[in-house]
Structures are given as structure tokens and as C-alpha cells.
Amino acid sequence: MSASTELTKEALGAIAKAHSDSELETIALDYLGRKSGQVTRLLSGIGQLEPKKRAALGQAANEAKRTIEGALAARRAELEGARLADIAETEAIDITFPGAPLGRGHIHVLTQVQRQIETVLENLGYQVELGPEVETEWYNFEALNISAGHPARENWDSFYFTPELLLRAHTSPVQIRAMQRIKEPPIYIITPGRCYRRDAPEATRLPYFSQVEGLAVDRGLTVGDMKGTLLFMIQSLYGKERKVRVRPSYFPFTEPSFEFDVSCGICGGSGCKSCRHKGWLEVGGCGMVHPQVLRNGGIDPEHWNGYAWGFGIERMAMSKHNVDDIRLFYESDLRFLDQF
Amino acid sequence: MRVSYEWLSDFVNLDGIGPKDASEVLTRLGLEVESLNVIDLSEIVVGKVLEQIPHPKSRNPLWVHQVDLGDRVEQIIAGAPNAIPGSLVPVALPGTTVPNGKLVKDLNIAGYKASGMLCSAEELLLGDDHSGILILEAGKPGDSLESVIPSQATMDIEVTSNRPDCMGHLGVARELAAGLDRPLKGDFMPAFTGTADPPGRDLVEVSIDEPDLCSRYIGGVIKGVKVGPSPGWLQRRLRACGVRPINNVVDITNYVLLEYAQPLHVFDVKKLGQGEGGLPEIHVRRAKAGERLRCLDGIERELTAEMLVIADAEKPVAIAGVIGGEDSAVTEATTDILLEAATFSGPSVRQTAREVGLRTEASARFEKGLPAELALAGARRAASLIAELAGGTVHREWADVYPRPQEPVRVRLRPARVDEVLGVHVPLEEAESILKRLNFHVRALEDGEWDVLPPVFRLDVTIPEDLVEEVGRVYGYDRVPPTLPGRRHDRWNPSVPSLGRRLDAAREVLAGAGFTETWNPALVSGRALENLRVAAHAMRVSNALSDDMDTLRTSLVPSLVDVVALNRDRGRSEVRVYEIASVFLAPVGDKTGQPEEPLRLCAVATCGAEADSGRKAFYAMKSVLDACLADLGAPICTYQRASAELFHPGRCAAVVIEGRQLGYMGELHPSVLAAAKLEGRMIAVEIDVEPVIEAAQIPRARPLPRFPAIERDLAVVVEDHVAAAALQAAIAEAAGEFLEQARAFDEYHGPQVPDGHKSIAFTLTFRSPERTLTDAEVDKVMADIRLSLEKRHRARFR
Numbered sequence A: 001m002s003a004s005t006e007l008t009k010e011a012l013g014a015i016a017k018a019h020s021d022s023e024l025e026t027i028a029l030d031y032l033g034r035k036s037g038q039v040t041r042l043l044s045g046i047g048q049l050e051p052k053k054r055a056a057l058g059q060a061a062n063e064a065k066r067t068i069e070g071a072l073a074a075r076r077a078e079l080e081g082a083r084l085a086d087i088a089e090t091e092a093i094d095i096t097f098p099g100a101p102l103g104r105g106h107i108h109v110l111t112q113v114q115r116q117i118e119t120v121l122e123n124l125g126y127q128v129e130l131g132p133e134v135e136t137e138w139y140n141f142e143a144l145n146i147s148a149g150h151p152a153r154e155n156w157d158s159f160y161f162t163p164e165l166l167l168r169a170h171t172s173p174v175q176i177r178a179m180q181r182i183k184e185p186p187i188y189i190i191t192p193g194r195c196y197r198r199d200a201p202e203a204t205r206l207p208y209f210s211q212v213e214g215l216a217v218d219r220g221l222t223v224g225d226m227k228g229t230l231l232f233m234i235q236s237l238y239g240k241e242r243k244v245r246v247r248p249s250y251f252p253f254t255e256p257s258f259e260f261d262v263s264c265g266i267c268g269g270s271g272c273k274s275c276r277h278k279g280w281l282e283v284g285g286c287g288m289v290h291p292q293v294l295r296n297g298g299i300d301p302e303h304w305n306g307y308a309w310g311f312g313i314e315r316m317a318m319s320k321h322n323v324d325d326i327r328l329f330y331e332s333d334l335r336f337l338d339q340f
Numbered sequence B: 001m002r003v004s005y006e007w008l009s010d011f012v013n014l015d016g017i018g019p020k021d022a023s024e025v026l027t028r029l030g031l032e033v034e035s036l037n038v039i040d041l042s043e044i045v046v047g048k049v050l051e052q053i054p055h056p057k058s059r060n061p062l063w064v065h066q067v068d069l070g071d072r073v074e075q076i077i078a079g080a081p082n083a084i085p086g087s088l089v090p091v092a093l094p095g096t097t098v099p100n101g102k103l104v105k106d107l108n109i110a111g112y113k114a115s116g117m118l119c120s121a122e123e124l125l126l127g128d129d130h131s132g133i134l135i136l137e138a139g140k141p142g143d144s145l146e147s148v149i150p151s152q153a154t155m156d157i158e159v160t161s162n163r164p165d166c167m168g169h170l171g172v173a174r175e176l177a178a179g180l181d182r183p184l185k186g187d188f189m190p191a192f193t194g195t196a197d198p199p200g201r202d203l204v205e206v207s208i209d210e211p212d213l214c215s216r217y218i219g220g221v222i223k224g225v226k227v228g229p230s231p232g233w234l235q236r237r238l239r240a241c242g243v244r245p246i247n248n249v250v251d252i253t254n255y256v257l258l259e260y261a262q263p264l265h266v267f268d269v270k271k272l273g274q275g276e277g278g279l280p281e282i283h284v285r286r287a288k289a290g291e292r293l294r295c296l297d298g299i300e301r302e303l304t305a306e307m308l309v310i311a312d313a314e315k316p317v318a319i320a321g322v323i324g325g326e327d328s329a330v331t332e333a334t335t336d337i338l339l340e341a342a343t344f345s346g347p348s349v350r351q352t353a354r355e356v357g358l359r360t361e362a363s364a365r366f367e368k369g370l371p372a373e374l375a376l377a378g379a380r381r382a383a384s385l386i387a388e389l390a391g392g393t394v395h396r397e398w399a400d401v402y403p404r405p406q407e408p409v410r411v412r413l414r415p416a417r418v419d420e421v422l423g424v425h426v427p428l429e430e431a432e433s434i435l436k437r438l439n440f441h442v443r444a445l446e447d448g449e450w451d452v453l454p455p456v457f458r459l460d461v462t463i464p465e466d467l468v469e470e471v472g473r474v475y476g477y478d479r480v481p482p483t484l485p486g487r488r489h490d491r492w493n494p495s496v497p498s499l500g501r502r503l504d505a506a507r508e509v510l511a512g513a514g515f516t517e518t519w520n521p522a523l524v525s526g527r528a529l530e531n532l533r534v535a536a537h538a539m540r541v542s543n544a545l546s547d548d549m550d551t552l553r554t555s556l557v558p559s560l561v562d563v564v565a566l567n568r569d570r571g572r573s574e575v576r577v578y579e580i581a582s583v584f585l586a587p588v589g590d591k592t593g594q595p596e597e598p599l600r601l602c603a604v605a606t607c608g609a610e611a612d613s614g615r616k617a618f619y620a621m622k623s624v625l626d627a628c629l630a631d632l633g634a635p636i637c638t639y640q641r642a643s644a645e646l647f648h649p650g651r652c653a654a655v656v657i658e659g660r661q662l663g664y665m666g667e668l669h670p671s672v673l674a675a676a677k678l679e680g681r682m683i684a685v686e687i688d689v690e691p692v693i694e695a696a697q698i699p700r701a702r703p704l705p706r707f708p709a710i711e712r713d714l715a716v717v718v719e720d721h722v723a724a725a726a727l728q729a730a731i732a733e734a735a736g737e738f739l740e741q742a743r744a745f746d747e748y749h750g751p752q753v754p755d756g757h758k759s760i761a762f763t764l765t766f767r768s769p770e771r772t773l774t775d776a777e778v779d780k781v782m783a784d785i786r787l788s789l790e791k792r793h794r795a796r797f798r
């Protein structure tokens, strides 16, 4: 038996007995190490041999090296397999133990709902317009056809600073300001923001609230366009099964004017306790912009017409998230706010 | 407005249209029925009392009746004695639920069987009389009570302020008739029935001093009336509409008000003061200072010169359009009456009603602005009812002072406009038919346009769009298909993200850092702002609902301190909250202009009570703010020692970006916490966000470094007053081009450093973009830095 065969056999025996990667590492070094490995040393006197023998020895050494390397790899794989085979037991954890609370905060539910509404309407090409909350009598009332003494005026009982200055009762003044600023239609805007009315706080209303109003001014707009826009908005927010109905109503700034209702999400329109057996939930008001209001915004009603709508963000959030008391939104109890 | 279904059927045939159907039609027409109340009398039967004996055994007075129910006789026991033999009575048999909600059962009372109940008017919800059994005027035993008294259905309708004509049954019926396409019975203008001599205008002197406030006054004289109770049907209708019957004359004025929407008033002519001509006088004038009037509700009211009154020759006898006076009222003894049908200005009545604190059925209608033609219709209708039901003699040619005659309004409509606005094709004939059903007069002109004359009671119709609305609502908006607008635009505005949406980047940082967003009321207590000394720019509401909401906030901090207090009271001690909202700053001196409304971000976080806890929380808040600003795309901000209201004098920084001060960050002043009864410490930051957005830039990618960095730590011992930022600046200046970053990471006070000194540890990162630096190079720079710090800040090194 040649020296190389002897070495190989010896190495294979050691490999078979090894039980860890480090043992295998030692064996590898012992036999195959570059300077002093036993297989390497076989070749130490190779220079003095005649060419024929030299070739034979070289070949034998290489073969031994390959065999040992192969055996090392195989044993490594074997050991790794054995190790992974029982981690199911050795490394098992109690997966029912809870994770630690993340300690993160929450974005206000009204911000979230407002953003959803904005996104839906931005998809239709509407852009957000903002305006002051302390408004002049003209922008809040006169420009919207609600002059002093108007019978409808009592619906917008307002907080005043001076006879000329008040907290806006709706975001409609922003519509007027936007028309004056943009000047030339097409105008497609939405006006989210805080509003104020002199109503004592209760579960269904507050003296402060937030609205989103929308305004489209273009050529040849119709009641059908207004209905479609509302339907698109409602279905995008609440689901495709929802229906919208417009009911004639009265606002001084639109003609014709409507209330718009959404089919009840609980009973689907057949009537239940939560919709007071009407099948519909009142959402907001809408209508075709009154020609005088267009004129007040600097738009010629001979060439352009428009539609507008508005509703409370709180009411949307209430029906979306099943909130029964509007005061919760502004009370800032974290037990409520952290639910969203 | 409460409307009786049965009353409506006087004017429109409602066969096959139940109360619920009628409600739906009206709602779709714009008269929203808010609730429908049905009193079902179909289960109650008519019975005839055959025999009535006192209960022999009961200790309470009870009566045992034998009642004929047509096909049988039942024994029924009642407490009231008025169902004497021969009476027709309403009977609720066992198993029936009476309208007031009571379920009737078979009973045995002291050995006597009782198989049903005799009902009072109150139990049937037909009135408030519970003193005895309701005795019927007619009926056949065994028939449903409905054969005698129709089931009652009432609707509460929300009438919009432009439609005072619908504040009466006739107006509502007209809508219903148009919606159902059925004819309306009866004319708007009834015939005048007065024939007696002498002419009414010779029996009373009427004058109007204020034609702007009273455009018409009709005063009709009816003599020889017999004041007494109204017939049952009329009382029932009034009750159904929530009006209490008084006597036939007064009831008729209320009846006509509920039917025509025209308020009326009646005076006892003999109680009106006479003038020099010997005639009773009526003057429509303003009240004089000091005049008083005892009103029909028994309250004496002081009148002011702003109020319009009806006066006789001497004194006020009624507050115009609101309420009458007690002294001139109709009583049982009255025989001759003056019937008033007038038209008062809406704003004037509204203001007067508000001032006297009384909103009546009359004022609620006048407020909306009634047409003067309605006064005549109402007067005529009342006159014929009074003649019929109270037996009076109506005199001919009444006084009718009409200084401001109602001008007819004509509206031009291009019929195609209907389709253009609605977005649906309404056939011309149908549009015309709808307008005619609503009593509009339509005349087609040669050019194809329509010349439309609205009925006299429709003052709300003045422009073509109003006509489109009339057609649309009757045609049915459900028939308008929903569409989305779309045409080729040759002009547009590029889309820009809204301010709110841009700020969402900060919201996300704050949420990640444990802060919850709040929305707090902008109206706060002005007193509280004053106590905190942040009221200098505050704007105070002149008509606040309460003093805890009387002023616009000038800072978001107090709101958030209150949020902390509220949550603490509810069991949460650690609170991190923020708000993004406008504050309101009146210009100093001039509080009449619109205020500035800067949009602000304010965050607060609670921390422990120890000084060091506050210090750490300060730096933690700084990290949060830096991250917010970074994610908003703003340039690096600097913090400059500052003092500000609400903040701790030693722990407050002004936040500055590019030389512009955004606001403050710091620990809140102990007195702010004390005012909110809070313990511990609190860190707050409040900044204007619009400048941040203005300064924001799109982040640009920097190439990743190609050569390794060398890091060195440096612990600098300096006197306490030396700021970390100053050391940092000195390091940066001395270090030269290879310093990539110098970051202070620890501040130490204690035995290892002398008294009055602190040690600040920096990590310095050196790197060259062109090659790998050598230790020797960095050592040299470090030596320069030390030298500079020694020289400029007398630093030592640990």
C-alpha cells in the first residue's frame, strides 16, 4: 500500500469519527494544510525524483487530496443535517407569548377620513383649496345670496367678532375666493376645513365641526354630473353597493338645491333602527351653483355653470367607524383616538 | 309643520295612496317628511250601551255595562258613569292594542267578567279629554270606529324657508296633486260671501303708518256671531296638528292658518277704542316708548319703537304678526268681530318675535315673507267658515288697505334649458304639464321661449333656474342618470399636493415616535389665555355660547396641556400628543381686520418630575422635531437659547430655519403645569409649518463613500456655560476638510470633572473622498482640534 493510500485511509477514519465542524477543520489542516499538511508533505521530495515517478506521485497525492476533501464535505453536510434535524425541539419557543407594545401613536381618525375623501376627489381631478376661518360677512353670507334678513339665515347662526367679522359657518367662502383667484374655468376644487355654528354641544352636533365642500365650474354641467360625482365619491368611500339619492331642498346659493342621502349600510335601504327606518342616511347638501353666486365669484353665468356640494367630515367618520357621539372626535381621549 | 293626511284628502283624491305613499311622494318633491304618525282606529269597534248598573261588589265606583256589538252582547266594566243606556261608544275588545299603547285583556273584577274596554278620547289619542267615555255622534254597533272617525295619520314635514306656501295643508296638497298628477280640488281664491249692509269699510277705520313693514291690511267685520265650541271634526283636525281648540271663532282663524298658511287674528270690535269719527280704529304703527301690552298668553310685555303693533285709537291691541292682546280678545260674550288678514314684513316680524321671546305659528309664517294676495284668500275662507259654523253676518266690501300691491313676476325660460341643466330629456309637453299642475301659467312665444307667470303664492320663483327646479323635482331626480362630467379641456392647472397631505410626512414621524394626533376646539376660554399671558393677540367672540368657548386660541400649547390633564384624569399618566391646526392672531391695536391664521404644529410629551428627566425629554423631543423637519424636506434647523411665555426660562429654545424663527421648543413653565393641576414635567414644541413647507426641498441622492472612515472619540471638559453647539462649531472650524461629522453623544457632570464643569463626549468621523486616510493624518487633525478648543473654550480632555 502506498503512502498516499495509507494517508487517505487514515484521514477517512478520522473524518468518520469527527463530530463537529472544528474537528473537521483540524483534520483538514492536518492532512491538507498548505505548508505542513501530511498530503502536502508527501510531495516534499518530489523535485529529486525522475520525471515518470514524479508524475505518478503527483497524481497519487492529488487523488488523496480530492478524496479527503470529498469526505470532509460529505461529513460536514451530514453533521449539519443532524443539527437541523432536531431544532424543532431544541430551539422551540412559546409562540403564544405576546409581543411588546409598539408604543407608536395614531393619526386622528378625522385626518384619515378627510384624506380618504381628498384622495377620491383628487382622482377625479379636484384640487384642495384652503381659506381663512375668520371670514368677512360678505364672503360668508352676502356672496352666497344669504343677505341679512334672509329667512334661511337662521340655519347659519354664527359667532361674531364685529358685525363685519365672524367665524365661517361653512367652507363656501373658499369657493368664492377660489373663483376670484382662478378666474377662468374649468374649476374643480374641494375645500376641507373647520367651520363654526352657534349650536350648543350635544351628541349629534357641536359648535365646531369640519366640512368638505366641492365645486365644479365648467361648460354644460348637469344635475346628472353632480349625481355621478356624488355617487363616485360615496361608492369609493363606502363600497360599490351603496346608492345615492338627491332630494329637492333649498339653499340660497344653489338652484336647484338638494339634500343628498346614502343608502343605509346596515339594512341596504330596506329600513332599520340605525337609519330610523328610512333606508337612507342624510349626508349633506348640494345643487347647481346659483348664477348670482357665480357672478359674485367673477364668473360669467352666461358661459359657465357649476355644481357644488358639502357635508360634514365627522358624520362620514361616524357612519364609517360606527361612532355614536360626535364629541368623541374633539375630546382627545386617547382611549378613543388610539383605536384608529 | 304637522300635516293631517285626512285633511289633505279634502283637496286631492288619495284613493290608493296611503299615508306612507304620500310621505314618500312629498319627500321626493322636496317636502321632507321627517316622521309619520299613524293612529289606527280600525281595530276599535262601535258599541251601543244597552244597560248600565253600578257594580254591586266593588268598593270603588264602577259601572257594569251590557254593550251591543252587532252580532253579540258583551259585559264591559268602566269607571266613568257617562256611558248611559243608548250611548254609542268606542269599544276595544280583548287582544286589541288601544292607540295609547295599552293592551286590552279579559278581566274579572270582583266576580264580574269584563270583556273589553270603553275608550276615552285620550286613550284613542283623539284629544286630552280623559274625564269620561267618548260618546259618538253616529255609528252602527259592530262596525269599525273608522266608519265614524277616520284613522288619523299626521306627518311632520320640514318646509324649507323658501316655501311658506307649504306651511298650510292646501299648499302641501297642491304639491301632492302635482306629484301624483291628480287634480287639485278647490280654487286658491275662495269666493267672497259677504253681502250684509252697511259695507264693512264703513264700520272700521284702518290705516297703515308703516307701508314698508305692512304691505296690506284687510279688516273684515262680522256681526252676530255665537261664540261656542267648534264641531268635533274641526277640533279633531286642530288637535291632530297640535293646536288646542279654544272656541269656534278662534279655532277657525287657526284652521285657516293651518290650511292656507295665512295667519289671521280676530278682535272683539266693541273692545276696540274709537276715534273722533265714532268708529273703531286700527292703526298699523310702530310702538311708542313705554307702551305695554298684556298678551293672549297672559304675559305683559314692554314694547319698543322697533316693534310693529296694531293699535286702536289709543293703545296697542296686538303685536303685529306675533300675538294678540288679551283685552281685545274674543270671549264667550263677543258678538261682533273684526277679522284681521294682513301681510307683515318677514325681517320685522322675525326681529320682534326674537325680542319678545315668542315664536308663534303666525310669526313662523310671516318670517318667511308671505305674499299679500294670500291675505285676501285667507280672509275669504275664514269669513265663510265663521258664517257657517258660528252663525255670523258677514258685511260686504271690507276695509282693504293695500299700499304696496304685489307685483306679478314673469320669468323667461328657453325650454331646452331644462334638459341642459338636468342632464336628462324631459319632453316639452311634460315640462309644460308639470308647471301647469303647480299653477304656473305658461305661454309659448314666437321665438320658442316660454313666458311663465308663477302663481301669486310663489314668491320664490324669479329666475329660469327656479323653473328648471320645479320641472325637475316633479319629473323626478331619480330619473336623471348619474354621469361624470367630461369634455376636452384646453386649459388646466397642474396638480399640487395639498398642504395637509404634505404635512402627512410629519404625522408619520410623530406616529412612529409614539405621538397621537388630536383635534381640539379652536374656541377656548379667554380667561385661561389671559392667565397664561398669551391673550395679547386674542380675538374674543361677541356672542359666545359660554365663557369656556369665547376666544380663539393664540397657541396650541394650552389645548394640548388640557389634553394631558384629561387623559391623566382618565388614568393615563404618560401622554404624547400633537395637533396641526391654525392659531388666530389679531393684528395689535386693530382688532377689526381679519387675523393672521398661521398653521402650526404643536407636540407635547410628559416626563418624570426630576430635573434630569426633563433634560432628557428635551433632547428626545429635539430628535422628534429634527426627524419631522427632515422628512418634510426642510433644511437643518438650529436651536437658539430663548425665553417665551409658557416655557421654562432655562430650558427653552427658538427653532430657526435659514434665519427664520419658526417657534419654540422647551420644557413648559412650572406655572403652566400648575394651572392645569399637573405634576411632573412636560416638553412642548410649537412651530409654524408654512415656512417649513416653503423651505422644503426634494432630497438629492449623495454618492456612497468609496473610502473607509476613521472615527475618534473626544471627551471635552469645559465650564458649564459653554454650549455644545459652540464646541461643535470650533471643532468643525479646526478640523478642516476631512471632518465628515462631529456628533455630541454624552454630557457628564460628576466626580470625574471639576465643579462647575461638564464633560461632553463627541464622536468625530474623518473621511476623504479621494483616498484612505492614515492614522497619522487624523492624529494631526485631532491635535489641531484640541489646541483650538483649549484656546477658545479653555477645554481639558479626559
Ligand SMILES: [Zn+2]
Binding pocket: A264, A265, A266, A267, A268, A269, A270, A271, A272, A273, A274, A275, A276, A277, A279, A280
Ligand atoms: Zn338601515
